[in-house]
Amino acid sequence: MKKFNGQNRRNFMKGVGVTALMSAAGSGSALSMGQSMGGSGKGYDFDEVYSRVGVNSVKWDAAIRRYGKDKITVPMGIADLDFRQHPAVVKALQKRATYDNYGYETLPASYYEAIINWNKDRYGLEVKREWIRNSSALKPGMISSMRALNPVKGKVILQTPTYSGFRGAINKAGMRVEMNPMKKVNGRWKMDLEDLESRLDYETKCLILCNPNNPSGECWTADELRALGDVCMRHGVTVLADEIHCDYVNKGHKFTPYASIGEKYANSSISYRSPSKTFGHANLKVAYFFTQNEDLMNATMIGGGHDAGCNAFGLIACQVAFEEGAQWVDDVQEYVDGNFDYLVEYVNARGNMPGVEYSKPEGTYLAWLDCNGLMEKVSSPEQMRVYHDAQRDAGRRHSGLTREGCMGEWIVQNSGVQLNAGSSYGIGSDGFMRMNIAIPRSSLKTALDNLNAALKKLG
Ligand SMILES: Cc1ncc(COP(=O)(O)O)c(C=O)c1O
Known part of the structure; x- marks a missing residue:
């Protein structure tokens, strides 16, 4: 050797x-x-x-x-x-x-184990090895999913105010932005599900959920997420759950992974994560996403043309950060x-x-x-x-x-x-x-x- x-x-x-x-x-x-x-x-x-x-x-x-x-x-x-x-x-x-030597590498089993254990230990969430794929950052995985799941040139829902980079990602995927504005009630932003439902049509098969929400900080509760999921499921809309900010939750609040709120919700969603916001790894270019729904994953990987490679340093940083x-x-x-x-x-x-x-x-x-x-x-x-x-x-x-x-x-x-x-x-x-x-x-x-x-x- x-x-x-x-x-x-x-x-x-x-x-x-x-x-x-x-x-x-x-x-x-x-x-x-x-x-x-x-x-x-x-x-x-x-x-x-x-x-x-x-x-x-x-x-x-x-x-x-x-x-x-x-x-x-x-x-x-x-x-x-x-x-x-x-x-x-x-x-x-x-x-x-x-x-x-920095030639091509595979992702070791220990990388996936670190992700699985992190999810289990921190959020009580079971994520199986075969549900996970790698991504060079959060947005590339999401772009692949949008391309695969939405009709060509279709619309992707954003609940605003929300992360500005989603708009660029939607455009890169070849889609159009459809805003579903939230309402501020007693100092907290609330999803407007009636308005959402009125916007869902044959051209709109993906919604980007931001949890916790960048920029306004809401950690959506299980009830809020289920209510959102019910509307989406009625219209065959896949929830793309961006949970990149999930490790920053202030005292007295809780992060609820979308994949944890029930079988049918987990089955009609993909969750996107990265150690980048948590540990400051943005330029190490490492992220991952998961879903228990094999069809959604296959569509993303094949139809979306997703490249699941990772750079040597990103994968080590992610693994060590999650382990230690x-x-x-x-x-x-x-x-x-x-x-x-x-x-x-x-x-x-x-x-x-x-x-x-x-x-x-x-x-x-x-x-x-x-x-x-x-x-x-x-x-x-x-x-x-x-x-x-x-x-x-x-x-x-x-x-x-x-x-x-x-x-x-x-x-x-x-x-x-x-x-x-x-x-x-x-x-x-x-x-x-x-x-x-x-x-x-x-x-x-x-x-x-x-x-x-x-x-x-x-x-
Ligand atoms: C909610 C959210 N999603 C995604 C990103 C970007 O992630 P990445 O650079 O891994 O694509 C950011 C960056 O600020 C963000 O706030």
Whole structure:
């Protein structure tokens, strides 16, 4: 058997994938850094401000490229983590990198076992090996399903406000977006099933469910999911359940996997997951999806033309994270929950954030801020004109020329904080801005203080 680093391949992969790498790391950098920084003593410290500048990160580097270094103090846009990676994952990737061949690989049984155990341990959900397929990210799997299950050029339902990237995915699949706007009742978004039913026709055979919902954070209850499922089943609509944010659930709430609410619902759905939001693996390009319905899976794989390959590093990161990351996830989630408490307290303390309304969400690490009270002041017709001219002079496409886009521009220019404009999240998003709070608390504090100072100047 071939050897590398003095070990045979089987032992090497075993060592990479499973054992307690944190303790094996001993005085390794990630472990000792967390401790020396006065962190948790567990080898990580979410309070650490860890620079992501200079590695082509979308959140930092793209924002800096667009607005200039002096303008970006705290970017709070794209949904990934500003925390360091789980130390065991880093160690495993470093170890894999020393084996200097990156040719085609199969996905080992241990990869699937890690997924199966994670689902069983965290959500009490049984997922069988033969139900699972890999995907390079969440959207490619979903695109394959849409292509396979919907009529050509058909419509895919989105319950808005919801994740902006779904629209691009639907377009890539060759489909059209059909929005089923939700209603805000007592501070919580509710699905409008009557409206949904009126939109379902022969052209519409897929609905994308986002649970927990990005951007507004609802963790849908079993009853809500069943009511949705009943409507969908009546019309032969397959539920494509995006559960990428499922590990971020705030105190007092619960994530309910769509596949757990009953046999008939599981049988008429596909669930899409990834460790990417949970652990910060987005650019390792690894995700998976599952369904107990063989026909739906075969259609996705064959009709949808799905490529189930995975890169060497993604699969190791996913496996190690699921094998060793449970405590890390509990800790990071608690930290984010604390950030939400801080944010809610800050926004609602008298005078701190005039024009902004906010209450704590059930899940995700995204805050959906109701900024309608700011619209007149920061995106008046006059300001829209200034914004328009600036966009034109910078040679930018005008598609982002919305009142929320203008508000986002004003916020960057006046506070150094970058948020996502609500306008890309569909009907119901007017006057909203999305803020990613998976960042060290000190950075959150800086962002809020800067916003507070900018808003105060408005009078
Ligand atoms: C709800 C939701 N689904 C999917 C994605 C994108 O996942 P991927 O990059 O794995 O396709 C995101 C990213 O923010 C998201 O919030």
